[in-house]
Amino acid sequence: MNVSILGTHTTKFGELWDVGPRALAREAMQNALKNSGIEAGQIEALFVGNMLSGILGNQENLGSFFANELLDGVAAFKNEAACASGGMAMHNAVNSLAAGKYKTVMVLGIEKMTDHGVTEVTDGLMAAGSDEERQAGITFPGLYALMAKVYLQMYGVTEEELSSIPVKNHFHGALNPKAQFPFAVTLEQVMSGARIADPLKLLDCSPITDGAAALVITTDPKLIKKFKKPVSVVASQVATDTLALNARASYVSINATLVAGEKAFKEAGVKKENIHVAELHDCFSIAEAIALEDLGFSKRGRAAKDVTEGKFRLDGEGLVVNTSGGLKAAGHPVGATGIKQINEVVMHLREESGKRQVKGAKMGLTHNVGGSGAIAAVHIFSN
């Protein structure tokens, strides 16, 4: 069955103090509908990806909460898997369509983080982690810093090489007006940043962000035919690993990514060489390096060196990674990230990405991670 994405919309990402969650969701939902050229009444279900509404906003029942804005009466629920909540919402939406339960559904990823104090948000984000690591006082920057330490030592990679990753992503982000930080940064700026958790510096870390992203997805042949540039979902896979980093086999590979990636390439029947554009989960520089290797786009220990040499950039050759700016430059509203990634790839497959268009992109991949690698979703799309 052909599961196709119609319209998409991603809101501006940033500190959006002038809108509440409802208005933010409505903006994404209304514009995704408009972009699809269909009416609200044609949507049968709403899959919401969100992590923190309960902890930060004391609001659950989010399916109904957001359906009320536009889609009264539809089946609707919240899908939660920490920073991979958007990817999970998409996975459940795709399954519901492939099952024939619904013909046309909407997926909404949303997170409103900056209305709350930084400590409150940081505490909330630790809800994605394991009890023992939290009790030991280690934060997510700390967990990813441990991975980075091992990675740098094991492969003889320098901090400068690792920091080429945010430089690349800010280079792309400068071309994305919706990015939270739509400007370039130099390697010197990254290297001279405050050390958040050694060896990770300020500009190795993704920010706290408000944002929403929505898309319409269908199996209805009439809607697909009528829509100018539908994009097919050719793989949707998810895998988990332990919540605790210390319980894992490796610090320089995320098994959930390995498993979900392998299954996704198998489901799509394509090879890594077929992917022209990808959005990978770069919550920290090291996360993108590991993802590039786990998905087979770089050899083990080579990802940071590859990026240093100019690979995965819009002005280079071959696969381009994180054209949106990634989580680093575009921002990371956790529940929205997985859907923003998909919308970004879809725009390339429709040749609608303007200045940051990957020319002739035929196939794209998104990779969304929760916690320090406890869960990963990999989706593949084709035009």
Added chain:
Amino acid sequence: MNVSILGTHTTKFGELWDVGPRALAREAMQNALKNSGIEAGQIEALFVGNMLSGILGNQENLGSFFANELLDGVAAFKNEAACASGGMAMHNAVNSLAAGKYKTVMVLGIEKMTDHGVTEVTDGLMAAGSDEERQAGITFPGLYALMAKVYLQMYGVTEEELSSIPVKNHFHGALNPKAQFPFAVTLEQVMSGARIADPLKLLDCSPITDGAAALVITTDPKLIKKFKKPVSVVASQVATDTLALNARASYVSINATLVAGEKAFKEAGVKKENIHVAELHDCFSIAEAIALEDLGFSKRGRAAKDVTEGKFRLDGEGLVVNTSGGLKAAGHPVGATGIKQINEVVMHLREESGKRQVKGAKMGLTHNVGGSGAIAAVHIFSN
């Protein structure tokens, strides 16, 4: 495609202060596997139904959290829709199987509520409600009391008639050793109870409960054939309405139930007369009365009178409702309730319900509601 339930397990419901969420989940998961006669390695995904882990426990990423107990590496995520979270987890699980994405998955409903102060839990539960009704200070007992007031006045029903519902459910609960309150109550006891929110008295209200329920569900013909008494899922439907009660068309009907129920009967291709056993969402006495009418089991305004006259009881004739004791007597660990309901119906369809067996039950229905009717899930099962 035949989607069949294999093993099930529901833990003791009550104030379970000697187990934490992990141990409670493990008990349900391990026993559901054992009851299925399969190994953990045969499970491909875990669908967790839970509402309050974030608000009460500052723990999200529950898919991975609980998968780690038994099912390392599987796809796993949390499904949230307030008190209907269990029903939503089942809906997404059934869709994933019908889509052919997985062959065999586990569904886990769980809630650990009594480790927290009553005010904290009550505040947390209000996360299922609308902003304006919360700000006005109205609680869920208050919302359902408004429905009860209108219902009693509109149909000339007495408080005694309405209170026959918890009497029936405690009569059943006395036969369920896993119930939180496994004893009968008299009409006099219900009528003389403290008024929680007039006209609802203490014994019209479901309690705060710890508990978990798990089941294994598959499309694998070999597993279905090998399993002694598989139960088929013949319908899985969900609908929403406004979060706010004051925004709805009626106080004596829940539109989400009406819509999900109609769609479920249509999907199953059966009539209400075909249902022998049902678990309905009796968070308050009035909720069961309205559900009986919305699903067509009683005429409008007749449900409480029907129960008063002995209908829907194990010692009566025809459809039996809430043999587990319902939310009222069995308890209401919110995320677990939807799965407990399914497990209860499955036990009847397997003729394994001992003293409370509905003889010759061939077809069963479950009805799970979130908030004051913002969302409802209806499932139908056949042996």
